[in-house]
Structures are given as C-alpha cells and as structure tokens.
Amino acid sequence: MPQMTEERVRAGLTQEEDLSLLNEVSMKTAGVSHLEMCIQCGSCGGSCPSAADMDHTPRMLFAMLRAGMRELVLQSNTPWICVSCYHCVVRCPQEVHITDVMYTLKGMAIREKKFRDAVAPEFSETFVDMVEKYGRSFEFGLATRHYLKHAPLRLVGMSTMGLGMLAKGRMSMTPRKIKGMTQLKSILKKAKEMELTS
Amino acid sequence: MSKPKFAMYWSGSCGGCEIAVINIHEKILDVDANFDIAFWPVAMDAKVKDVEALEDGAILLTLWNGSIRNEENEHMAHLLRKKSKILVAFGSCATEGCIPGLANLAPLHEIFDVAFHTISTDNPQGIHPQPVTKVPEGEISIPLMKDRVYTLAQVVDVDYYMPGCPPESHQIAAVIDLVIQVLQGKAELPPKGSVIGAGGSTVCEECPRKRGVKTIKAFHRIQEVAPVDPDICLLEQGVPCNGPATRSGCDARCPNVGAQCIGCYGPAEGVIDYGARLVTAFASVIDATEPEEIERILDGIPDPTGQFYRFNLADSLFRASASSFKKNGQSPAKASGA
C-alpha cells in the first residue's frame, strides 16, 4: 500500500483500492491534510470551543481513522459540532488541516448515510440545494424549510426574531438568482463527475 | 630545384581573408619567391582538374579560407587535403564557422526564404534555385547545400589553425616568415594541431586599458555609455566586451579604438566552448544575489546567444540551434520552384 506522502497528495496520485481509511480521508481533503502526521497531542481537542458537546475529541477521531474504525468515525457527531473556528488549525503543531478534515468527514457521512442525527446534514443539504438553485444563499427559504422540517416548535419561538429581521429589512422573502445559472450548473455538473475519489 | 607548391582556397566566406593576405604588401613577393603558386583562384587562373592531376601531397602548404557550406566546399576540402602536406584552416570561417556559421541558428528553408523571397531581394519571378535545372542544352546543376555550416576540421583533418576575421596581416606575414625559415631549415614547425598566428592567452593581455576587481550592476550597449572612459576596462564600464575570453593576437585592436571585442579570434588555448567562457565570466562578476536582480542585470545583454557565439557557433558544443535541425524538406533537392 503506498504511503500517503505529501508529494502523492499534492499530485493527486492514488487509486481507490490503495487507500486505507486514513489515506482515503487525506485524499478527499482539500489541500494537503498532514493527517498522517498527527502526534496525538490533543491541542485540537483542548482548543475546541464546542468540545463539550462532541462525542469524541478531534484527536480521538484521528486515532480512530488510523485504526480504520470507519463506522465509528462516520457516526461521530464531532464533525457536525465543529464550528470552523480554526483555533485547532493554527495551534496544531503538525499543521494538520483539522477543519478541512471535518468537512471531509461530513461529506463522507452524508454519502454513506452514517450520521446519527439528521438535523445538521439536512441543513447542509438544504443550503446546497438553495445555492444550486439560485446561485446565492436564500436565508428566508433556508430558515423556513429547515425549521419546518426539524424544529417546527423552534420556528414558533424564532418567529419573533425572524419577523424582526423581516421588519428591519434584513431578510428578503424572495430569492435572488444569478444570471449565469446555466454556466454554474454545467460547472457543478462537471465537478460532481470528477469528485476525486467518489 | 623546383619551388615547393602553395595553394589558397576560398570556400564559404566573405573573402576578407584573401584581402588580408594581399595586405601583407611586399611580403607577398616572398611568397612568390619561395613558392610555386599551384592553385589560388583569387590570384590567378587555375583549374580543378589541374589540382586533381597533381600527385597526392604535392602541395606543401594550403591555406583554406572559408566554412564548409555546400557539397562543393566539402569536395574541394577533401581534394586539397589529399593533395596537401600542410593544410591550414585559415581565418575564422575555416577554424570556427565565423559569421556564416550563424546560419546554424535557422533551418535551411528559412535561409533560402530570406535569401530569395524577402523584400530585400530583387527576385520578381520568385526564382528559387534548383539543384538540377533542365535547359535546352541539357541539365545544369549547382552544388547541394549541407544541412548546416561546418568548420574545416569537422570535414577533414587539419594541421594548423589560424584564427581571426580576418587574421591580422602582421600575423600572416609572421607565419609566412616562419614557413620560409622552416624551408630553409632555420626553424621547426609547431606540433600538429597548433594554433598559429595568434597568442595563447586572451585579448586582455594585449589590452592597454586599466582593470580592477570587477563588480557589475548593469550591462549596457556601448553606444548607451556616454562617454566611454578611454582608459578603463570596458567590461568594468558595463560593456559586455568579449575580450576576456577571446584569443589574443590582434593587439586588442577593437578595445584600443574604443569598441568592445566581439570575439573574432575565437577561444583561448584549450577552451572547449567559447560561449560558455563568456557565460561564466560575465555571470561571475555580476554584483547581485537575488534572482530578480540578477535577471534584471542580464536583461542588459539582449541576445546572449548571438553575442557569445557570433564567430564560434559552428564550432561550439551544440554546433547549431535546435531549429536548424528541423526536418522540413528545405533542402534544395526537395524545394520546389516558385
């Protein structure tokens, strides 16, 4: 099995059948993840502002990746709790692209339908749908569709705030669509065909 | 006792070398006094068949001036080699290709195009020379061009080399004196393969300009340096003078009159590639360490290849540029008429 050296990642040299779980995640992550360089120091888990709500600290996830515990990793809520604050990234002594690895794990969990709580994945999917439909994000549509599905009660609670936003002109009830939707669609279509190791 | 035979031949070159020989003034009488001029088309009528009729080695000394550009040149080189005891590559064209050698930067078809089909050529019918042309009287042919310019030594064995474009007349006179002394048993010939009529060092040796440790911040074309200091090394003034790498023997003619050496005497003794010496010499004295700064300074030499190989391209390690090797049906045999 080829080692996931930095050179190989940069060059995108891989074959799916060669990949261990660690290497697979590394390959699917933007940039050079340096995941294999983790020394398990815990500076990520220590830095994380939302670690308290995670079932595993990021460090543990990396150890589990190394151990090939695919199911456990993809079921973990950790990537979904990640708030993209990048504290761990700048503190990591090994320059692991931790936040980007979290994104990769989310994507893998969605594709393999391994996530245990559907709220976050479906929020992402809704968001992506909106963007793919209009080319821009549509907060009102996103919020209503998301809350209707997952937190109808919260929608009621939130409505004061939402109405406030509407009243103050901070939320539009109609989406804005970009002109080049056809172009964007063909770009995304081609991109989806090419997903690195799908 | 008959006098030993002398020959001089002019192949691919401008003819300046022949003039240089004539420029030795009354010394030319010594040639006539000591030699029987067997073959010298510029100076007297002669036929190739007369040369062919000579015994091999019948000519004592042949001065060959010119590069090998076509098959006729090559044929004559082989002929005169066979008939001569001593064959001297005379002048820059014969020794290193000289200006004709710069043709090696372009493919043959481009050379033909430039020669026959550009605005500077008066050729209203667009005539393109053919190797063989049918005329009512039969077929006439002209010699085929070779793929590139060769030096004499690349085609036949050469005994001595005499550089210069052209060789300095006083050097020619000195060589003739030497040969006459050898004939008279008063001197010995130098070892085969020697460069004669020149020094072993480079032009700086003979250059009177003052020189110091060189650090160069910018290169300029000489006309952009105003005024050029008449007493200081040109290179130190930023003028890319080829003198440091060019064989001595010309008495530093150009630097003496305020022009930079352009390198007609070719490389110094033992040097393999003339241009490489200039690359390393000029680069070594640049006063910069950052790549961007170095590049900026190098921009002051707009055509390094042309400057470093003006006389020496055909004898360089590369011999020619990549494009001259291009396969494109440029040979006159294949080029169709206009």
Added chain:
Amino acid sequence: MSEYIFYPGCSMESSAKAYYDSLMVIAKPLGITLKEIDDWNCCGATEYVGMNLIPAYSLIARNLALAAKMKNGTDTVVAPCSACYLNLAKADYYMSERPSLGEKVNQALEAGGLHYEAGSLDIRHLLDVIINDIGLDVLKEKVVKPLKGLRVAPYLGCMVPRPDYYHRWSDAEHPIELVEVLKAIGAEVIDYPLATSCCGGHMTQIGPETAYELIRRLISSADRYQADIMVTVCPMCQMNLDAYQGETNRYFGTNYQMPIVFFTQLIGLALGFSPKELGFGTEITSTKRALARIGVEIPEPVEEGGPRRKKDEGLPMPPRLIKNAKGKSLHHHVEEAES
C-alpha cells in the same frame, strides 16, 4: 484612490445590509473604489465544503475566475464577510498547494468556459485593506467626530485571523488590527480575552445549545469588561450575537443587552455620517443606549475594567510582543526603573 474587485457575499444583500450600506458610505471618503464581481455566486459558506470537494471548490473558484477577468490595474479582491474571505482565499491557496485539485477545479470551470490561475489574485478582507492600504493616518485624518468615551469590544471572530494562509495578520489569536482601527476613530477599546473566539457559526441553526453557550461566553466577557458595544467584521458573527442574544438570554436566564454593530458603521459615525445612512436601527439588540454616549457630551474617562497590570511593584514583566503584519517580532526594549 484605490480600486478593488469586490465580492460582497450573500449576507450583504440581506441580513448584513447595514454592513453593505455603511461600507458604501465610508468608501468614498476613504478613497476606496469597489468594482463588484459581475454575477458572483455564493461562496458555499461552511456548508458546501462539508458536502463534497471538487464541486465546492469549483463553486468558489467560479467567483475567482470571474474576478480574474476583471483584473485591470488591480488584482486585489476584497471581501467584507469573514466566511467569504476565507473560502475565496482557501480555494486560491489549496489550488496551488495541491495542483491536482487545481487541475480538476479548472476542468470543471472549463465546462462553463472559465479558468482560474491559482495565485493570480490577491484575496483580502476589508479590514486588511483599510488598515494596510488606506492606513491609520488617512483614517485618523478623516475623523470628524471621534467616538470618545464609547467603550468598544473589538470582536474579530475566527475566519479573518485564522488560518491566515498568506500571513497577513499580526497574530492568529490576539491580532491588533481591529483594535488599531477602533483606536484611530477615537473609541475606547477594551482589552478582553475573547476577541477572536467563536460566535457559534452555523450551530445556531443546527445545534442551538452549543451556539448559545458560545454566544454567552462572548457577551458575558464583553459585559464584564464593561463594553458599551461590540464591533464585528463579519455578518455571521453579527447575526449570531445580535439576533440570537434574546434566545441566549432566555436559555440561560440572563439579561444581556449588548449591541453589536459592524466596524464600518462605527467608522461611518466617526467620519460624520448619520446613523440612518449607516444602517443603525436594523439591529435587533438596540444600540440606542450605547450611541447616546457619544456625540452628546465629552464623557468622563471611565475606569478601565478588568485586570490591570501593576507596574510599580513586584516583578517586572516582559514587554508585549508586537508583531508586524508578517508575524515577525519586533525587538523589545529595556524597561527602565529609576531607583
């Protein structure tokens, strides 16, 4: 006059309208010309990159490709939104760091007749442009109404100083840029520890309890240090701290009333523009009380809240490390004490 290619981002059209309005108002006096990228699309926020790789980066790169077409004397793209800034910068950086990604993204872009050469644009956040291109001196010069007496908590959030691919910021955790800008417009800037901690990001949508705790930490810290107002450079941060403050209060049984506005809004006030044209009033948590403190009268200097360094007794402290924008440390001086 400095000209920039401008990527506003989706929020600027809606939830962060005040940011957009105030930016447009202050741009002219500060000499900033913004050429909006024609037909830009959403950067994908933190959601799209969490779904897939090539499509996400192609989505971002479409903007870069469109921006590159507009290069005309300037190759700087300015984004006011932290997430947009980071996504654009990240795509540019990763496309070079990992050429195989760059190639694939470009193959996708070609399907739309576009191409982007990684590294050909300079992607910068608005704050960076204001402090480094316009400069504090020019900013100070333009101030007509210094915000004397307004205690401001600078809140930079996460995605501007981190991960900072091109080392533009003085520090990833305690950067000085926003502080300097706020000082330049005369505000009293409080030194509280959480200026670059997280606002909760998208957790307000998908895991509100997590988000509320993060919001509480920020607001309570600013409050403890007696800030009148918090200032942000990011639509998401503003939205979370402002619009979800009520929810947070309900969740923890607290009663914070900490207004949060965009730094461009405060610059606008200092430059003499009216609150209305700067978008004041669109915030959910009212700025009324805080704003009343300025421009009315010169308030007494307020006792600085929070821990204070004692200088005259005890053991000497090393001077603070001041780093320049490239993160290099400037040499420190010898502290003197006459005996």
Added chain:
Amino acid sequence: MSAETKKPKVGVYVCHCGTNISHTVDVEQVRDWAEKTLGAEGVVISRDYKFMCSSLGQELIEKDIKEMGLDRVVVAACSPHLHEMTFRGASKRAGLNPYLTELASIREQVSWVHTDKEVATEKAKAVVAGAVERVVQNEPLEDIRVPIHPDTLVVGGGIAGIQAALEIANAGFKVYLVEREPSIGGHMAQFDKTFPTLDCAACILTPRMFEAGMHPNIELLTWSEVTNVAGYVGNFTVTIKKKPRYVIEELCTGCGICVEKCPKKVVDDVYEAGLGYRKVVYTPFAQAVPKYPVIDAPNCTYFQKGTCKACEKFCPTNAIDFNQKEEFINVEVGNIILATGYDLFDARRVSNYGYGRLANVFTSIEFERMCNAAGPTSGNIVLRDGKTQPKSVGIIHCVGSRDKNYNNYCSSICCMQSLKFAHLVKERTGATVYDFYIDMRTPMKAYDEFYQRVMDEGTLFVRGKVAQVTNAARNEHEEGKLIIQVEDTLAGKQRRIPVDMVVLSTGMEPRHDAKETSHLFGIGCSSDGWFTEKHPKLDPISTMTEGIMIAGTATGPKDIPASVAQGAAAAARVLDKILQKEVVLEPIKASVNQEQCSGCRICNGLCPYNAILFHEDRMVSEINPALCQGCGTCVAACPAGAINGTGFSNAQILAQIDGLLMDVNLAGA
C-alpha cells in the same frame, strides 16, 4: 591528451557489500561489462568481491596493482565519503599514487535508492563508466602538509567552552577563551538546581569558572567578540574586538563600591532574564569571572547626559575610565572550538499561552532565577506581585518545541527541567502542581527515576499539549485564575484547570546570530541555525572545515553532561592535532597558468578566502595555495581557461560526463 601517450591500465572492482549492492544490482554483469565494454577505455581487469572494504578485498586491489602494473583503480562500492580514504590507502600501500583511485557510488546512489534490478544495473554501469573515464584523466597528487600553531581559540565561555579550555590548558597548551558577556559561566550560571541530582548549579560551576580564570595557560577575553577569521587549519589569524568596559582591569580590585554607588537600575534582560534589576555599572552575578564590572554605556546617565560619574568618584583605585574605546587584537591559533551555546525560545510568540500578556505566566528561565537564592526573589516562588505564594502551579512542556509553527525539533531538556520545577514548587510551596506534557522523555542516567520521584511527590500529570492559557473565566471557580485549557488525552476529555501560576518550559533555539557566526568561521549551519557536524554520529564535534570544532548546544539542544562531554571531546581532538604538529590537507587546489592568464581580473573578486592575488607588474593573477580551499569557482569562471583545479579538473569532469552518457551514445550508434 596526456593519457594517449601511454595507454592507462585501469582495474575495476565491484563490491557486493554483502547483499546491500548485489540485492538490486547485478554485480557480476557490471563486472563483465566493465571488462568487455570499457576495455577500450583502458580497463584491463574487472573483479567483484563480497566486501571490497575488508582487508581481503583491499589486498585484492593491492595485489593487482603490484602484479598487473595497474596505474588507475576504480572501486564501485559505497559513497566516497565513507571509504574513499580506505581505497586510496590500499593503492598507496601498493605503491600507486592514492589520487589515481576513484570510488564510484553504486550503493548510496544506486542499489539503495532504486528497486528495479535491471534499471539499477544499467545505472550502475553508467556510474562505473563515468568513474573509469574520469580516473584515466586523474593526475597523481601529493598531500599538502601544514604545521599546526599550538595555541587554541575557544569561543563561548559557557560550561562546554570552559571545559574545553581547561582540558587543553591542563595539557600545557595556550588557550584564548572569548566570551561576549562580562563574565564566563553561560546559561548554567543562571540556574538554581541541576537535574536529576539537584546539585546547586553555582556550587558545581563556579570552581570551574575560577580555575579557568586563574589558569596560567588560559587568556580570558570577556566582553569580547570575534570579528574576523583568516587563514586555515593550523594557521588561523583571529581578530577579536574587546568592547570597552570603562573599567581599567589592571587597577580594579573588584571591590564593588562602584556598583553600590551607581544610582541607576535597569531591568537585567540577560542574567536575570528580565525578572530582576541590575545597576548600570555591574558584574552580572556575585561569582562572576573575571570580577571586574562593566559600565552599560547606553543606559549610563553619564553617557546620556554627561553628568553623574558616581562610580568614578567613589572608586578607591581610580579604575573607572569613561574614555575607553573598543580595541581590536589579533591572535594566531592553530585550532578553534566554537561553544557559542543557545538562545531561549521567545515564549511571547505562542500568544495562546499569554506570556507577556498574563502576568503570572513565567518562562523557565524566569522561574530558574526565581528559585535561585541569589535571584530577585531570594529563592521564593511568588506571583508577579512579588509576594503572593501560588497555591497551584501549571507547568507546560514543549513551548516552542516539537511544533511546526515554531521549532520542529525536541529541545531535549524541557521534560527534565519541568520535572525539576515540579519538584521545586512542591518542596518550597507545597502547591498543587500540574504538569502538562505530550510525551515524557527521560532517557538518560537516573532521569526516569527522577520522573517517578516527582510523581511520588504528588505532581498531577496531564498528557496533552495545552491549547491555551486564558484569564477568561467561565464561572466563579475560575474567577481571578489562569485557566489552562487542555485535552486530557488519556481521559479523552477537554479540561479547564484553574491555577495561580503557569511556568512555560521554553525550548532552545540557535543563537540569533548563528548564521553570521557560521559565515565568520566558514562552517556549515543547518537551515534551523544549528551548526552542522562533520558526521552526526561518528564525528559530532568536528565541522566540515578543518581546524574548527564545535561543542555544546551550538550544534543542537543538549543537557549539561552532554555539553561537558562535547567540550572535552573537542579539546581531545584539538590536542591530537597539536601533538601531530602538522596536518595533512587534500591537494584539491586551483592554480593559474601564468602563461595563459590575460590579467582580466574576473577571478579576483570571486574568492571568499582572498587567495587570488593580482600582480600589477606582470599583469597576471596567482593563487596562494595555502589560502585556496579548493571550491573551484575561479576555475569555472576563468574566461581564458587559464585556471586549473586539481582533483576536479575540466578533463576529469568532461570525461566523467562522457562515461556517464556512454550507454546513450552506444545505443545511438
């Protein structure tokens, strides 16, 4: 052309190196090919052997030289850096000039780095052909012998430099010991206790300092710096700048009255690490060697304002001299030992640990001074307020070390230093001690036992790299404390631990001016800034530059015993050279063909050793072989082709190119 006069007789010897080479290279095939194909180039015999470097292998070569009259030898084996000397020695024993033997590296450059046997074998042939073509052009050379000056320069008066100086001086040879601070002693003089024995640092160091100060063979040059180094092994001329002390050493008795009377105090950034003050006229510490004080001119009131002169007024021996100027002296030495030590990592760079921002975060060196009875707190462990004893202390390992954001290497001493701190805190305050580590590294004698002792004392160990130290309290319990936020990786949970004091175990860094120093002495320096050893394992105290040794932390982090051992080892190497009285240099030198030199002077500015001189009278340049280091830059630069470089001549290299490309041209033919 000289080779054509007499056809050379080359022997080729291909080594299996056990299976190190033969595993990937078909050695027999290379052997046969060499004899067959390279016959035209002069190869008359080609052999293979299991271990060419063994005595039997060498005898094989010697026998062939003697019996077959070989005049050139190529050994295809390992890197010349390993065994070139070995095989040249074999040739020499057989009566062949050693420089007519070449080593072709088919192990490091072929068998170890390639996998395909066929391809590797072809490359090995090319490498052998290159060496054969080259060796034919080799010329016999004679080693150069130069006498060694018996004096030695030691740069740096820390424990490694002191040790080296004492060893040499005790053997009866003169040493100049140069130190840029006012006193020798180095970092060790700042410490309180040394791990793991808990010896008092001063108690074990000061006797050595005194010995060095009093030794008749040691000339101490403190408050001095080396500014120029000329010459070469055996014959260095070193220029040393003596900074003005403003105190006449001959008159000063070291009574200390001037220090007492000086009215101005400044923060002592050097000896007290910024934690305490010193006077403007000062000796860094009580046991300083030499005892003479120094006036810190930039901070001195007299130098600033032209008044005061309190020190001058009170000095009983009139030893103060405000007019002193810096002085440059030249010394001749045969060898140099660099023991220039390390700098501490600037902990402020790790902004998430709050040093410089949060008062009660201390660095290790601050903590050392705090623990030291002679330090600013008289040995009391207190908070920044100077009085409050901490009830809980957190000690953080690896600050600035093992971290790609700062230094990627392990500073090697921090674990033990942290354990020592933990012990001292416990011993002196009884406070709760937390020790945060990534990996506990205690590999030397009695080190792990010390770890266990500290564990036994009740220090609470947390395995995790601390994420941040903050004063942002989240609850009452954290209020007013420093909170250490960390993932306890053994528990798998994030923890926030409130403490009163944090000690950062900061790592070692190369001296900030290490690069300049390496240039000054012409030695190698890694991109980090640590000096490069000649061989990291087998010759850790030598450099690539003959005559210059390195010792102590200048080459990388190490503890006191290792530094002392290196100082002694470097001294032993120097003594070895002194006793040999002369040194043999490889005859790789450039020389100018005086006939061909045109005097263009292009080479003149290229030599960093000023070995090229220009004769104005004859208008030619000439190279001083004693100064020439053999880099060959001038050889490559000469536009007239008038400079020849022995050992790496144009003919040799061009022939090697022909050989390396032989297969390409054979295939084309």
Added chain:
Amino acid sequence: MSEQFEPVIIGFTCNWCSYRAADLAGTARMKYAPNVRLIRLMCSGRLDPTFVMKALATGADGVLITGCHPGECHYVEQNYKALRRYLLLRRVLKGMGIAPERVKLVWASAAEGTKLTNEINTFVEEIRALGPLGWNKKLAGNGHAVEELAVEEVAA
C-alpha cells in the same frame, strides 16, 4: 512507441550538501527515479557552463544542478555565483532553441535527503514531459540528409 520515455539526466552535486543529501537518501533507503546520474563537484561554484552544454550535447535530456541553500554555502557564497551563471546559461540555451527548463538549479542541504529525492522525481517528470533532446543524434547526422527528429518549439 507505447513505452514511456525514460530521460537521461546528469546531476551536478556539491560535495558538502547535495552529494551528502544523496548519501542520506541512500542511507535512509528513500526511493527515487533512476534517471539521474550524479557528478560530484566540490561546490556548485565549480560548475562550468561547459559541463552543462557538454552533457546536453552528448545525449543528456536534462541537467540538474544542486547546491547549498543561499547563505549556507560551505565556501561562504559560491552558490550565488552558480546561480548567476545558471540564469545566464538558461538564456543562452533558449537562444539555442533548447527549453531552458531542461536545466534546473535546486538547493538541498546535507540534511535534505527527502527534498533532494522529491526534486529529482519532479525534475524527471518535467523532463519526461518535455520529451527527448537527443542532441547527440542530431549531431550524428551525416550532413547531407536531415534526419527526421522531433524538434521542440521554444517560445520566443
């Protein structure tokens, strides 16, 4: 020809840095492309442009020059001289119609075995992409008929 083109590359190494890096790569059993054949010089400053031209004219497809990092030259600063010559040499090569990318200068310290192997691998791929130079074959032509040889176009 379906077979992959295997370039032949001559590498010039400095005795103090890159040659030792190559030794280190060997000792550490790092693997790299076998296309590069190394010549040891005492310093990159010894590199005469003649050597590069000779290698290219004699059949090499590329030349790799390696030296100590700027500021780390064993002989103080001679690597800068190598850098200057290299930059001018590239211009001359371009004039000769040879892609200047066929000659590459990289810095590698004695400790950088990995870097050296990476540089070698990268360079081999770059030369592979450029295709054969085959100057020796070009020169071997008989002077009459011009052989069919692929000639690279060099942008002006």
